[in-house]
Amino acid sequence: MTFYTLALEITLLLAVWLAIGALQRDRRLTGRLTYAAAAAGAAIWAAGTLLEQRGEIYLLARRVQVLGILTVPALWFGVAAHAVKLPLIRRTPWIPLLLMVPVAPLYALMFAGPWSVLYLPAMDAKVMEVGPLFWWSVAYAWALVMAGVVVLLRGAIQAPEALLRRERVKMALSVLVPLAASGFNIARIHDGIWAPDFTPILIAVTLLAFRRSILSGGVLDVVPVAQSDIIRHLPFGVVLADGQGAVIDLNPAAEELLEMSYDDAVGRALEAVIGRAALDVRIEISSVRGRGGESARFALLEPPKAAVGAADGAALSSATG
Known part of the structure; x- marks a missing residue:
């Protein structure tokens, strides 16, 4: 067992624990379901990457992995919006689901046989080949994450107390770490080189670090x-x-x-x-x-x-x- 595999297994357990813990929080806390879904997305991402490490089930591994990759950005935006108590997300808490609609067809392409060449052509071997829609999905995901950062920084400026300002600024800056890891991994994909993806690990750590800020205990x-x-x-x-x-x-x-x-x-x-x-x-x-x-x-x-x-x-x- 490599260090990377062990880190993924720990991440999977951590993300599941965070999701279960969020669901057990007070139902009056409106952001708990979005936070739980984000943790579940990180768990799915880590599970798919773990399957990929086994070496024989790449098709299943990629499908599981991509399910997490496509859902986490929209859920992160929802977590950020709930963290600043954005009126729009409180009136319509299903906005993260709406933000997933544009990427839903991409996931369907993974089951569409030859049409998968538009998104991820190589799903049966450890080959980093991507189609034109892959880069569109990357741009969309980064846009959602940066929109969440903007929401947090705007919420920090408008926060009535210094305590809230500090927490929101720290949350906004923390997401830049998994974003940087994602950028590094994408750059390696562009070069056709496979590299360990530490993004789901860092996402789970970020969710853990700000668990109390997002899900204050009861x-x-x-x-x-x-x-x-x-x-x-x-x-x-x-x-x-x-x-x-x-x-x-x-x-x-x-x-x-x-x-x-x-x-x-x-x-x-x-x-x-x-x-x-x-x-x-x-x-x-x-x-x-x-x-x-x-x-x-x-x-x-x-x-x-x-x-x-x-x-x-x-x-x-x-x-x-």
């Missing part, structure tokens, strides 16, 4: 399940932040008191979020240590006494009626 990361259920039904607000001060969760009572949705609050600085509370809302900030040893902060928001009494009365009526 209450379940800090407290047991039974306690988290209690927190969600408390009559006063609870806002949870990680060690860097970025909000990672809040209960429905906090959403109501702050007049801010879960999706709008997650990722922003704790002080900026709780600063939206009315003057008659009492706020207490404390620290807590999670099960993994990571520190976190949380704010308790106590509504006016009249509101608490009304909420308690409603809960009592619901329980007895």
Whole structure:
């Protein structure tokens, strides 16, 4: 087993773990499905490359590999759009699927016999021959990735807090690493030389590095399940932040008191979020240590006494009626 093969196997496991973890996140987090799909795309890309290393099943290997290659750029754009909470992606979360439509015929060509010469003619041996539509697909993929970078940098400029600006700039710069690896591999293909493709490995590492920025953890990361259920039904607000001060969760009572949705609050600085509370809302900030040893902060928001009494009365009526 070579180092490259081992790296691909680790990448495959890592990407699958990231996808499963994203699906288990709070359903209120709108970008979790896109992030999970991007991780799955990286896993498919790595799986196809692994099959290619076996040496006997190039046709299947190329089909699996290309499925990941064609889907990841559109999904990356979706991840970037969700990271900055772009209004368009929040209204129409299926945009990444729409962006895959132009490359869908290319994948179909891989099953079209002699017509495959337009995209990837050589699929039965380790030969780097490509057709004219291959270069169009490369240009389209790079355009999507760079569009995601522009979205992140624009979101960083417009971010209301320094914490968000730093995270978005780091995300934008990080994607340039797998993009450079892809460019190197494409240059080798142009010369007709086969070379190891480290792009899926770097994509998975990038998704891992910014997992917390894109998929901020919920209450379940800090407290047991039974306690988290209690927190969600408390009559006063609870806002949870990680060690860097970025909000990672809040209960429905906090959403109501702050007049801010879960999706709008997650990722922003704790002080900026709780600063939206009315003057008659009492706020207490404390620290807590999670099960993994990571520190976190949380704010308790106590509504006016009249509101608490009304909420308690409603809960009592619901329980007895």
